[in-house]
Amino acid sequence: MVNLKLAALVICVLASFGVALAEGELVREFVVGDRAIGWFTNFTGAAVGGFHVEFDQAVTILYKVEIGGLVESATGASEGAEFDFVGELVPYGLVELDWQPATAKVALFQWLADGKPAGAPYYATLPAFLKVLVQGLVVLREQSPGQFTALLQGFFEVNPDLVATLAGVGIPADMLISSLLTAPTEGIMNLLSTLVEGFGIKTLEDFQAVLDLTPILQALGL
Numbered sequence: 001m002v003n004l005k006l007a008a009l010v011i012c013v014l015a016s017f018g019v020a021l022a023e024g025e026l027v028r029e030f031v032v033g034d035r036a037i038g039w040f041t042n043f044t045g046a047a048v049g050g051f052h053v054e055f056d057q058a059v060t061i062l063y064k065v066e067i068g069g070l071v072e073s074a075t076g077a078s079e080g081a082e083f084d085f086v087g088e089l090v091p092y093g094l095v096e097l098d099w100q101p102a103t104a105k106v107a108l109f110q111w112l113a114d115g116k117p118a119g120a121p122y123y124a125t126l127p128a129f130l131k132v133l134v135q136g137l138v139v140l141r142e143q144s145p146g147q148f149t150a151l152l153q154g155f156f157e158v159n160p161d162l163v164a165t166l167a168g169v170g171i172p173a174d175m176l177i178s179s180l181l182t183a184p185t186e187g188i189m190n191l192l193s194t195l196v197e198g199f200g201i202k203t204l205e206d207f208q209a210v211l212d213l214t215p216i217l218q219a220l221g222l
Contacts, residue, residue, distance in 0.1 A: 027109050027122045035062060036102045040095045042068075044111050044119030050074070050086035051095070054108040056125055057081065059099040068093025084112075108132065120221060126196070126204045134189050136220035137180075145181060147219075152177045154215040162211060165199075 028039040042048050050071055061078040064071075069089035077083065089095065108128035110121040123129045141148040156163050156173040163173050180188060201207050216222075
């Protein structure tokens with residue numbers, strides 16, 4: 001406990017000088033030489049017990065350092081496209097990861113507390129966004145089926161073109177909502193992926209431009 005309090009004090013001092021806190025960004029990436037460097041700052045407002053990170057291609061983690069705690073790879077692996085780190089990090093603590101190839105980018109990042117998502121996730125690719133979206137919808141459905149149904153109804157109300165397109169291929173919005181109430185996580189992901197492909201959507205920007213996601217993003221805190 002003393003060490004955590006001391007670490008928190010150090011973080012506050014660093015913050016007062018604007019040092020090593022990623023300038024207010026949850027994830028900050030840059031390239032130095034032949035490696036990429038990522039700074040991940042805990043802006044959740046509470047201590048976290050680790051994080052999950054995914055890259056857009058396989059990487060080798062070369063270096064790790066923490067300010068305000070200690071986290072280690074859950075499996076000990078240093079190569080792969082996704083990793084889970086466990087340990088403890090104080091509020092506003094920071095983790096630096098260095099990796100190769102330098103062209104690899106962070107696709108998804110999520111702080112964890114007690115093994116569950118803590119704070120808002122960072123996502124930079126369409127697959128990562130869909131993964132976060134589906135996970136959030138499933139959690140909401142389990143907590144409150146009624147709120148889940150109302151959310152989907154509100155989503156379709158602000159996206160009449162989507163409703164018309166689905167109706168044109170014999171899929172009324174009400175039928176889709178009913179199926180989503182019982183579909184497994186994989187089924188929801190497959191459905192979204194099919195819709196994305198059907199609309200010719202290739203990027204996260206395209207997805208956000210085609211559909212009004214405001215009701216869902218607000219409800220899920222994204």
